Amino acid sequence: MRRRRAECNRPGPGPRYSRAMSVLSVTEHGLYCPAGDFYIDPWAPVDRALITHGHSDHARPGHRRYLATDTGAPVIRHRLGAIALETIRYAETRRIGAAMVSFHPAGHVPGSAQIRVEVAGEVWVVSGDYKPGPDGLSEPFEPVPCHTFISECTFGLPVFRWRPQAQVMAEIRDWWAENAAQGQASLLGAYALGKAQRLLVGLGDSGGPILTHGAIEATCRVMRAQGIALPDTVPVTPETDPRTHPGALVLAPPSALGSTWARRFGQASTGLASGWMALRGVRRRRAADRGFVLSDHADWDGLNAAIRATGAERVLMTHGYTGPFRRWLAEQGYDAGIVATAWEGETTEGDAE
Amino acid sequence: MKRFAALYTALDRTTRTTAKVEALAAYLAEAPEPDRLWTVALLSGRRPRRAVTATRLREWAAERAGLPLWLFEDCYPVVGDLAETIALVLPPPAQDSDLSLSARMTDILAMAAMDEPARKAAILDAWDSLGGTERFLYTKLLTGGFRVGVSQTLMTRALARATGQDEAELAHRLMGDWTPATTSWQTLIEAPDPAAALSRPYPFYLAYQIEGPPEALGVPADWIAEYKWDGIRGQLIARGGVHFLWSRGEDLITDRFPELAVARDFLPAGTVLDGEILAWKDGRPLPFAALQTRIGRKTVSKRLLAETPAAFVAYDLLEDGGTDIRARPLAERRARVEEIIAGVPPGGPLRLSPVLPFDDWQDLARTRGAARAAEAEGVMLKRADAPYLAGRKKGDWWKWKLDPLTVDAVMIYAQAGHGRRATLYTDFTFAVRDGEALVPVTKAYSGLTDAEFREITAWVRKNTLQRFGPVRQVAPELVFEIAFEGIRASPRHKSGLALRFPRMARWRRDKPAAEANTLDDLKALLEAPDRDAGSEGQRGA
Ligand SMILES: [Zn+2]
Numbered sequence: 001m002r003r004r005r006a007e008c009n010r011p012g013p014g015p016r017y018s019r020a021m022s023v024l025s026v027t028e029h030g031l032y033c034p035a036g037d038f039y040i041d042p043w044a045p046v047d048r049a050l051i052t053h054g055h056s057d058h059a060r061p062g063h064r065r066y067l068a069t070d071t072g073a074p075v076i077r078h079r080l081g082a083i084a085l086e087t088i089r090y091a092e093t094r095r096i097g098a099a100m101v102s103f104h105p106a107g108h109v110p111g112s113a114q115i116r117v118e119v120a121g122e123v124w125v126v127s128g129d130y131k132p133g134p135d136g137l138s139e140p141f142e143p144v145p146c147h148t149f150i151s152e153c154t155f156g157l158p159v160f161r162w163r164p165q166a167q168v169m170a171e172i173r174d175w176w177a178e179n180a181a182q183g184q185a186s187l188l189g190a191y192a193l194g195k196a197q198r199l200l201v202g203l204g205d206s207g208g209p210i211l212t213h214g215a216i217e218a219t220c221r222v223m224r225a226q227g228i229a230l231p232d233t234v235p236v237t238p239e240t241d242p243r244t245h246p247g248a249l250v251l252a253p254p255s256a257l258g259s260t261w262a263r264r265f266g267q268a269s270t271g272l273a274s275g276w277m278a279l280r281g282v283r284r285r286r287a288a289d290r291g292f293v294l295s296d297h298a299d300w301d302g303l304n305a306a307i308r309a310t311g312a313e314r315v316l317m318t319h320g321y322t323g324p325f326r327r328w329l330a331e332q333g334y335d336a337g338i339v340a341t342a343w344e345g346e347t348t349e350g351d352a353e
Numbered sequence: 354m355k356r357f358a359a360l361y362t363a364l365d366r367t368t369r370t371t372a373k374v375e376a377l378a379a380y381l382a383e384a385p386e387p388d389r390l391w392t393v394a395l396l397s398g399r400r401p402r403r404a405v406t407a408t409r410l411r412e413w414a415a416e417r418a419g420l421p422l423w424l425f426e427d428c429y430p431v432v433g434d435l436a437e438t439i440a441l442v443l444p445p446p447a448q449d450s451d452l453s454l455s456a457r458m459t460d461i462l463a464m465a466a467m468d469e470p471a472r473k474a475a476i477l478d479a480w481d482s483l484g485g486t487e488r489f490l491y492t493k494l495l496t497g498g499f500r501v502g503v504s505q506t507l508m509t510r511a512l513a514r515a516t517g518q519d520e521a522e523l524a525h526r527l528m529g530d531w532t533p534a535t536t537s538w539q540t541l542i543e544a545p546d547p548a549a550a551l552s553r554p555y556p557f558y559l560a561y562q563i564e565g566p567p568e569a570l571g572v573p574a575d576w577i578a579e580y581k582w583d584g585i586r587g588q589l590i591a592r593g594g595v596h597f598l599w600s601r602g603e604d605l606i607t608d609r610f611p612e613l614a615v616a617r618d619f620l621p622a623g624t625v626l627d628g629e630i631l632a633w634k635d636g637r638p639l640p641f642a643a644l645q646t647r648i649g650r651k652t653v654s655k656r657l658l659a660e661t662p663a664a665f666v667a668y669d670l671l672e673d674g675g676t677d678i679r680a681r682p683l684a685e686r687r688a689r690v691e692e693i694i695a696g697v698p699p700g701g702p703l704r705l706s707p708v709l710p711f712d713d714w715q716d717l718a719r720t721r722g723a724a725r726a727a728e729a730e731g732v733m734l735k736r737a738d739a740p741y742l743a744g745r746k747k748g749d750w751w752k753w754k755l756d757p758l759t760v761d762a763v764m765i766y767a768q769a770g771h772g773r774r775a776t777l778y779t780d781f782t783f784a785v786r787d788g789e790a791l792v793p794v795t796k797a798y799s800g801l802t803d804a805e806f807r808e809i810t811a812w813v814r815k816n817t818l819q820r821f822g823p824v825r826q827v828a829p830e831l832v833f834e835i836a837f838e839g840i841r842a843s844p845r846h847k848s849g850l851a852l853r854f855p856r857m858a859r860w861r862r863d864k865p866a867a868e869a870n871t872l873d874d875l876k877a878l879l880e881a882p883d884r885d886a887g888s889e890g891q892r893g894a
């Protein structure tokens with residue numbers, strides 16, 4: 001069945017974007033700019049890759065040359081090892097072939113970028129993953145005026161509406177305090193890159209000890225080394241005795257929650273921080289004690305506002321609820337289409353990012 | 354409503370029964386009495402009828418949210434629940450109100466008499482004054498679909514803790530056809546009520562399916578065997594010159610079976626029989642499908658009475674001469690049932706469920722094997738010295754049903770589940786081989802673990818051939834063993850067959866699609882004795 005995979009993974013029915021794409025077009029390797037002979041977040045090895053951010057569906061190994069933001073680069077290097085990586089500052093303009101490119105804050109994780117590509121006066125912006133609301137950690141999202149906006153829509157349905165971050169953090173604090181009062185650890189599942197540090201910043205002043213799983217601690221170390229201020233954490237090692245940290249908050253990747261690794265914390269209360277926790281069905285299926293609705297992606301209102309702010313006439317959807325969101329935009333008067341990419345949004349399982 | 358929403362959240366958040374009972378007991382001790390009464394009503398399945406159609410709710414919610422209807426419809430399968438979808442798409446509430454649960458319920462009940470514009474205005478106003486969980490619950494209550502993972506037994510336990518009353522006494526009080534509109538907390542729970550006591554049934558004792566070979570139960574002499582009938586479990590009550598018939602769903606169905614009025618004439622005063630209601634003609638039971646023609650009718654025509662007469666087949670006695678004898682051993686209670694039925698004219702609608710004699714387990718296995726010929730589903734095993742317990746308790750009563758029939762079939766369509774399983778593909782259509790072709794024969798959506806559903810969901814995503822709305826046609830590769838209880842010819846189905854109670858028995862990872870069963874294999878089962886009957890519900894032990 002592997003042979004069918006290529007067609008089957010594509011988004012569902014709905015018009016595909018078929019018009020000749022002057023600035024960017026999809027090839028089997030990824031989103032390609034013929035004028036500059038480069039790709040953005042390609043999914044197969046290429047000569048030159050512009051990378052929006054370090055999540056594994058966007059920053060993949062095997063390219064000959066990489067270009068990423070200076071603040072996003074350390075994590076990408078950490079994840080991909082010895083690669084030929086050049087960096088660029090936000091808003092700095094660089095010529096690649098006949099294209100002018102610049103990177104702009106996407107507010108998704110530290111160093112994450114939207115990539116602006118201008119060819120002969122025609123401006124396209126690739127959103128990567130983005131979140132318009134401030135999270136206290138990532139460089140805040142900035143709308144970039146363009147003719148064509150290529151946008152993700154992971155949470156592109158009107159059932160997804162985030163509450164202010166402070167409210168969600170307060171909920172997590174209450175849960176943590178409740179567990180601590182009963183001498184229980186609070187085991188909170190969150191992505192190792194971005195979400196975990198966002199939680200740290202949001203909860204770090206609570207006074208209680210925060211323990212970290214190795215995957216999260218490694219990313220924290222990289223960020224601290226580049227000068228991002230993060231609250232103190234206690235890395236969990238094979239020698240860690242949970243009894244010396246009663247009532248601690250333990251940050252771990254979602255996949256570690258039900259694992260033998262988690263067993264050392266005994267009767268811990270488990271929580272998950274994800275946009276998908278907005279749905280009761282997902283909350284219950286994931287079998288964590290608590291679900292906290294916290295996403296590093298735009299919600300319905302965020303997507304609509306961000307798209308409006310670009311002033312774009314044409315919007316192309318990459319991943320998420322592309323079908324309904326395209327139709328919605330078309331009804332709002334946009335020239336809307338879908339481009340099939342291999343990028344993923346926040347997943348319900350939490351193993352991709 | 355806020356207090357009720359907090360209770361719901363607490364109950365929904367935990368799977369631990371102790372935590373659920375604790376949360377519920379606290380609520381039942383502290384909430385205002387009308388709210389307690391409503392909570393007890395809702396948790397015992399006494400939901401008001403749906404106040405408005407789902408179609409109208411969708412339209413009004415989409416309109417209020419400023420969304421095209423198609424977009425609302427696209428959200429629904431993702432969320433998997435109509436009330437939750439509505440709660441999520443509506444804008445945040447403009448007003449803050451804390452009308453109590455009982456006030457909200459009274460409003461909902463009043464909607465039945467309203468014209469549509471008034472009903473719409475009332476609902477929009479409520480939506481606009483409720484946030485988050487409260488809005489979700491309110492909408493659930495509107496649609497008549499409110500459910501929470503608390504069994505009646507747990508609820509009764511919590512109620513006992515909150516009121517300091519005896520659990521069994523409370524279980525007794527809660528039965529019957531009361532609603533919050535016809536009673537009060539004081540009357541139902543606190544005050545003695547002799548009139549209501551006359552009709553009150555006992556909680557049914559429910560059996561478990563036996564898990565291994567019956568040898569594990571020990572000595573055959575300790576056990577009493579009977580047929581496991583395929584009818585409606587019922588309690589026939591004769592007290593004070595009147596009679597009552599209750600079904601296991603705790604519905605009073607006296608009027609639907611007028612032939613059982615003979616109970617007034619022939620049962621001693623203060624008799625409560627436990628047994629099975631069956632369609633019965635010419636000395637033998639008719640298939641369940643025949644009984645179904647009687648269930649839905651409030652008034653029964655003479656013709657129907659003649660065509661499909663019903664009988665009450667008794668197998669236990671709970672009250673004898675006005676005394677609760679549930680604590681007496683079964684053997685003693687059975688002996689009394691036999692005496693009582695012996696005093697009833699033979700051949701009539703009051704019958705005895707015979708004891709099936711057996712010397713050893715082999716012997717009983719043979720009787721069970723022939724159960725189908727007696728229109729039974731298998732046999733029941735009841736410990737001779739056991740009291741009559743309330744609810745489903747393991748140990749004394751076992752059902753030993755006939756083995757289900759099975760077929761190995763190929764999955765051809767998959768659809769996402771609902772509620773808890775909204776993001777998983779759990780509803781499948783299965784086909785059997787017919788030459789080179791695959792003919793769909795049944796749908797099934799239960800029987801696998803969450804882990805298996807997750808694995809299949811990942812597979813479905815990668816092996817989709819075509820999409821039809823929420824349904825995906827998948828590569829015909831996965832084979833599942835489908836268990837079912839019966840099969841009948843059905844011209845409505847493409848295969849010409851319909852399976853009864855199909856479910857996935859296991860995933861046959863070892864079998865390629867080419868080795869799945871054929872349509873001819875299934876047709877051969879049609880020749881076998883008729884096992885067909887109707888729907889589940891209040892049936893069986
Ligand atoms: Zn990302």
Ligand SMILES: [Zn+2]
Pocket residue numbers: 055057058129343344345346353
């Ligand atoms: Zn992504």
